Amino acid sequence: MKRAFMFAPFRMQAGFSLLEVLVAFSIMALALGVLYQSVGSSVRNTQRVEIEARAAVLARSLLALHTEVPPEGVSVSGTSPDGLVWSVHSSAFDPASLIEGAPARPLHRVEISIRRDAAQAPFSLVTLVPEVRRR
Secondary structure, rough: OOOOOOOOOOOOOOOOOHHHHHHHHHHHHHHHHHHHHHHHHHHHHHHHHHHHHHHHHHHHHHHOOOOOEEOOOOOOEEOOOOEEEEEEEEEEHHHHHOOOOOOOOOOEEOOOOOOOOOOOOOOEEEEEEEOOOOO
């Protein structure tokens, strides 16, 4: 009896070798790692920009509430509903030290600081506003 399958002629492989599969998976893992990092960085930047935009809107709103300052100044603080901690402080400002022929109406330097938490650098808005006219 002859065994036909014993010495079958050599055939070409139809699949991939284990080494080729491992190299392909390694390349795919590196590509996914880079993609994951870039998406994570993009999400963090988007969150930071969103917080800064909300802080800017809040600062402008607080400034709109303080278009004039009493002679003793302003010092108030609080927390917005979305967790931004804000403070408004003012101090007398002498415009004559900077501008010759400055207006006679007294001015106050108003600084509005907003931060999300203690570890974050504050978003600040500084401007000059007139003192309330005495009647």
